[in-house]
Amino acid sequence: MPPPPAARDRVLDAFERLLVDRGERAATLDAVAREAGVSKGGLIYHFPSREAMVEGLLDRLRARAAEDDELMRQAAEGVVSYFLRTSQGADTPFDRTLVAATRLRSHAAARETLAGVQGRWYDSVLAAVGDPTIAQMVMLMADGLYYNASAPDALASTGTHQYQADVDELVRLVAELVRLRAGDGVAGRDEVAG
Incomplete structure:
Protein backbone atom coordinates (compact mmCIF):
# COMPACT_ATOMS: atom_id res chain seq x y z
CA MET A 1 0.00 0.00 0.00
CA PRO A 2 1.49 3.37 -1.00
CA PRO A 3 2.14 5.90 1.73
CA PRO A 4 -0.46 8.66 2.12
CA PRO A 5 0.33 11.83 0.19
CA ALA A 6 2.09 14.62 2.01
CA ALA A 7 -0.13 17.31 3.48
CA ARG A 8 0.88 19.81 0.77
CA ASP A 9 -0.16 17.38 -1.97
CA ARG A 10 -3.39 16.54 -0.14
CA VAL A 11 -4.21 20.25 -0.04
CA LEU A 12 -3.54 20.65 -3.77
CA ASP A 13 -5.56 17.51 -4.51
CA ALA A 14 -8.46 18.90 -2.45
CA PHE A 15 -8.18 22.30 -4.16
CA GLU A 16 -8.33 20.56 -7.56
CA ARG A 17 -11.39 18.48 -6.58
CA LEU A 18 -13.28 21.52 -5.32
CA LEU A 19 -12.43 23.56 -8.40
CA VAL A 20 -13.51 20.77 -10.75
CA ASP A 21 -16.61 19.65 -8.85
CA ARG A 22 -17.93 22.92 -7.41
CA GLY A 23 -16.09 25.82 -9.04
CA GLU A 24 -13.73 28.52 -7.89
CA ARG A 25 -16.10 30.24 -5.47
CA ALA A 26 -16.54 27.03 -3.47
CA ALA A 27 -12.78 26.49 -3.16
CA THR A 28 -12.28 28.63 -0.06
CA LEU A 29 -9.43 28.06 2.36
CA ASP A 30 -11.84 26.55 4.90
CA ALA A 31 -13.42 24.24 2.32
CA VAL A 32 -10.02 23.13 1.03
CA ALA A 33 -8.77 22.40 4.55
CA ARG A 34 -11.91 20.34 5.28
CA GLU A 35 -11.65 18.47 1.98
CA ALA A 36 -7.95 17.76 2.54
CA GLY A 37 -8.47 16.62 6.12
CA VAL A 38 -6.04 19.17 7.53
CA SER A 39 -6.50 22.04 9.95
CA LYS A 40 -6.70 25.53 8.54
CA GLY A 41 -3.37 26.16 10.27
CA GLY A 42 -1.91 23.15 8.47
CA LEU A 43 -3.17 24.50 5.17
CA ILE A 44 -1.76 27.96 5.88
CA TYR A 45 1.59 26.41 6.79
CA HIS A 46 1.90 25.22 3.19
CA PHE A 47 -0.09 27.96 1.49
CA PRO A 48 -0.22 31.23 3.46
CA SER A 49 -2.87 32.66 1.11
CA ARG A 50 -5.32 31.59 -1.54
CA GLU A 51 -3.04 33.13 -4.15
CA ALA A 52 -0.19 30.93 -2.91
CA MET A 53 -2.48 27.91 -3.32
CA VAL A 54 -3.36 29.02 -6.87
CA GLU A 55 0.35 29.38 -7.65
CA GLY A 56 0.99 25.93 -6.16
CA LEU A 57 -1.65 24.45 -8.47
CA LEU A 58 -0.16 26.27 -11.47
CA ASP A 59 3.33 25.01 -10.56
Whole structure:
Protein backbone atom coordinates (compact mmCIF):
# COMPACT_ATOMS: atom_id res chain seq x y z
CA MET A 1 0.00 0.00 0.00
CA PRO A 2 1.49 3.37 -1.00
CA PRO A 3 2.14 5.90 1.73
CA PRO A 4 -0.46 8.66 2.12
CA PRO A 5 0.33 11.83 0.19
CA ALA A 6 2.09 14.62 2.01
CA ALA A 7 -0.13 17.31 3.48
CA ARG A 8 0.88 19.81 0.77
CA ASP A 9 -0.16 17.38 -1.97
CA ARG A 10 -3.39 16.54 -0.14
CA VAL A 11 -4.21 20.25 -0.04
CA LEU A 12 -3.54 20.65 -3.77
CA ASP A 13 -5.56 17.51 -4.51
CA ALA A 14 -8.46 18.90 -2.45
CA PHE A 15 -8.18 22.30 -4.16
CA GLU A 16 -8.33 20.56 -7.56
CA ARG A 17 -11.39 18.48 -6.58
CA LEU A 18 -13.28 21.52 -5.32
CA LEU A 19 -12.43 23.56 -8.40
CA VAL A 20 -13.51 20.77 -10.75
CA ASP A 21 -16.61 19.65 -8.85
CA ARG A 22 -17.93 22.92 -7.41
CA GLY A 23 -16.09 25.82 -9.04
CA GLU A 24 -13.73 28.52 -7.89
CA ARG A 25 -16.10 30.24 -5.47
CA ALA A 26 -16.54 27.03 -3.47
CA ALA A 27 -12.78 26.49 -3.16
CA THR A 28 -12.28 28.63 -0.06
CA LEU A 29 -9.43 28.06 2.36
CA ASP A 30 -11.84 26.55 4.90
CA ALA A 31 -13.42 24.24 2.32
CA VAL A 32 -10.02 23.13 1.03
CA ALA A 33 -8.77 22.40 4.55
CA ARG A 34 -11.91 20.34 5.28
CA GLU A 35 -11.65 18.47 1.98
CA ALA A 36 -7.95 17.76 2.54
CA GLY A 37 -8.47 16.62 6.12
CA VAL A 38 -6.04 19.17 7.53
CA SER A 39 -6.50 22.04 9.95
CA LYS A 40 -6.70 25.53 8.54
CA GLY A 41 -3.37 26.16 10.27
CA GLY A 42 -1.91 23.15 8.47
CA LEU A 43 -3.17 24.50 5.17
CA ILE A 44 -1.76 27.96 5.88
CA TYR A 45 1.59 26.41 6.79
CA HIS A 46 1.90 25.22 3.19
CA PHE A 47 -0.09 27.96 1.49
CA PRO A 48 -0.22 31.23 3.46
CA SER A 49 -2.87 32.66 1.11
CA ARG A 50 -5.32 31.59 -1.54
CA GLU A 51 -3.04 33.13 -4.15
CA ALA A 52 -0.19 30.93 -2.91
CA MET A 53 -2.48 27.91 -3.32
CA VAL A 54 -3.36 29.02 -6.87
CA GLU A 55 0.35 29.38 -7.65
CA GLY A 56 0.99 25.93 -6.16
CA LEU A 57 -1.65 24.45 -8.47
CA LEU A 58 -0.16 26.27 -11.47
CA ASP A 59 3.33 25.01 -10.56
CA ARG A 60 1.87 21.51 -10.47
CA LEU A 61 0.26 22.07 -13.88
CA ARG A 62 3.52 23.29 -15.41
CA ALA A 63 5.41 20.27 -14.04
CA ARG A 64 2.76 17.81 -15.25
CA ALA A 65 2.61 19.51 -18.66
CA ALA A 66 6.38 19.17 -19.01
CA GLU A 67 6.14 15.46 -18.13
CA ASP A 68 3.30 14.97 -20.62
CA ASP A 69 5.21 16.82 -23.34
CA GLU A 70 8.19 14.53 -22.83
CA LEU A 71 5.92 11.46 -23.03
CA MET A 72 4.37 12.85 -26.22
CA ARG A 73 7.74 13.54 -27.86
CA GLN A 74 9.00 10.05 -26.92
CA ALA A 75 5.80 8.16 -27.79
CA ALA A 76 6.41 5.16 -30.01
CA GLU A 77 3.13 5.80 -31.84
CA GLY A 78 4.18 9.36 -32.72
CA VAL A 79 3.35 12.83 -31.45
CA VAL A 80 0.07 13.27 -33.33
CA SER A 81 -1.26 9.87 -32.36
CA TYR A 82 -0.34 10.38 -28.70
CA PHE A 83 -1.81 13.89 -28.64
CA LEU A 84 -5.10 12.92 -30.25
CA ARG A 85 -5.51 9.76 -28.14
CA THR A 86 -4.87 11.59 -24.89
CA SER A 87 -7.33 14.29 -25.95
CA GLN A 88 -10.18 11.81 -25.64
CA GLY A 89 -10.75 12.54 -21.96
CA ALA A 90 -8.30 10.43 -20.02
CA ASP A 91 -8.76 10.69 -16.26
CA THR A 92 -5.14 11.31 -15.36
CA PRO A 93 -3.55 13.53 -12.71
CA PHE A 94 -2.45 15.87 -15.51
CA ASP A 95 -5.97 16.07 -16.92
CA ARG A 96 -7.49 16.79 -13.50
CA THR A 97 -4.94 19.54 -12.84
CA LEU A 98 -5.57 21.02 -16.28
CA VAL A 99 -9.34 21.07 -15.76
CA ALA A 100 -8.92 22.61 -12.30
CA ALA A 101 -6.73 25.37 -13.75
CA THR A 102 -9.39 26.18 -16.35
CA ARG A 103 -11.71 27.04 -13.45
CA LEU A 104 -9.25 29.81 -12.48
CA ARG A 105 -9.58 31.84 -15.67
CA SER A 106 -10.20 35.02 -13.68
CA HIS A 107 -6.54 34.79 -12.63
CA ALA A 108 -4.07 36.23 -15.13
CA ALA A 109 -1.43 33.72 -14.02
CA ALA A 110 -3.82 30.83 -14.77
CA ARG A 111 -4.61 32.18 -18.22
CA GLU A 112 -0.91 32.63 -18.89
CA THR A 113 -0.08 29.12 -17.70
CA LEU A 114 -2.88 27.56 -19.76
CA ALA A 115 -1.68 29.46 -22.82
CA GLY A 116 1.82 28.12 -22.12
CA VAL A 117 0.53 24.54 -21.98
CA GLN A 118 -1.30 25.00 -25.25
CA GLY A 119 1.79 26.61 -26.78
CA ARG A 120 3.90 23.65 -25.68
CA TRP A 121 1.44 21.23 -27.32
CA TYR A 122 1.43 23.29 -30.52
CA ASP A 123 5.24 23.40 -30.65
CA SER A 124 5.45 19.62 -30.27
CA VAL A 125 2.81 19.01 -32.93
CA LEU A 126 4.42 21.54 -35.29
CA ALA A 127 7.80 19.85 -34.88
CA ALA A 128 6.14 16.56 -35.80
CA VAL A 129 4.15 17.69 -38.84
CA GLY A 130 6.36 20.53 -40.09
CA ASP A 131 3.47 22.72 -41.26
CA PRO A 132 1.75 25.43 -39.17
CA THR A 133 -1.67 24.93 -40.80
CA ILE A 134 -1.62 21.17 -40.24
CA ALA A 135 -0.42 21.72 -36.67
CA GLN A 136 -3.34 24.09 -36.06
CA MET A 137 -5.72 21.54 -37.59
CA VAL A 138 -4.42 18.85 -35.22
CA MET A 139 -4.87 21.22 -32.28
CA LEU A 140 -8.48 21.86 -33.29
CA MET A 141 -9.09 18.12 -33.74
CA ALA A 142 -7.78 17.56 -30.22
CA ASP A 143 -10.07 20.28 -28.88
CA GLY A 144 -13.04 18.61 -30.56
CA LEU A 145 -12.09 15.18 -29.25
CA TYR A 146 -11.70 16.57 -25.75
CA TYR A 147 -15.02 18.41 -25.88
CA ASN A 148 -16.81 15.37 -27.26
CA ALA A 149 -15.36 13.12 -24.55
CA SER A 150 -16.10 15.57 -21.74
CA ALA A 151 -19.72 16.29 -22.67
CA PRO A 152 -21.29 12.99 -23.79
CA ASP A 153 -24.24 13.25 -21.42
CA ALA A 154 -25.01 16.82 -22.45
CA LEU A 155 -24.78 15.93 -26.13
CA ALA A 156 -26.96 12.83 -25.73
CA SER A 157 -29.65 14.73 -23.81
CA THR A 158 -29.98 17.28 -26.62
CA GLY A 159 -30.25 14.62 -29.31
CA THR A 160 -26.92 15.72 -30.81
CA HIS A 161 -25.23 12.95 -32.74
CA GLN A 162 -22.63 11.34 -30.50
CA TYR A 163 -19.77 9.54 -32.17
CA GLN A 164 -16.58 7.76 -31.31
CA ALA A 165 -13.72 9.14 -33.38
CA ASP A 166 -11.46 6.71 -35.19
CA VAL A 167 -8.16 8.17 -34.04
CA ASP A 168 -6.18 5.73 -36.20
CA GLU A 169 -7.97 7.12 -39.25
CA LEU A 170 -7.42 10.72 -38.13
CA VAL A 171 -3.70 10.05 -37.68
CA ARG A 172 -3.54 8.36 -41.08
CA LEU A 173 -5.24 11.35 -42.71
CA VAL A 174 -2.87 13.80 -40.99
CA ALA A 175 0.10 11.77 -42.27
CA GLU A 176 -1.41 11.83 -45.76
CA LEU A 177 -1.91 15.59 -45.56
CA VAL A 178 1.69 16.06 -44.42
CA ARG A 179 2.83 14.07 -47.48
CA LEU A 180 0.61 16.10 -49.80
CA ARG A 181 1.77 19.43 -48.37
CA ALA A 182 5.39 18.32 -48.62
CA GLY A 183 4.76 17.26 -52.23
CA ASP A 184 7.04 14.29 -51.90
CA GLY A 185 4.52 11.44 -51.99
CA VAL A 186 6.73 9.48 -49.58
CA ALA A 187 5.56 8.04 -46.26
CA GLY A 188 4.57 10.64 -43.63
CA ARG A 189 7.01 11.85 -41.03
CA ASP A 190 7.80 9.33 -38.32
CA GLU A 191 6.57 11.69 -35.62
CA VAL A 192 3.06 11.73 -37.08
CA ALA A 193 2.20 8.06 -37.06
CA GLY A 194 5.02 6.31 -35.27
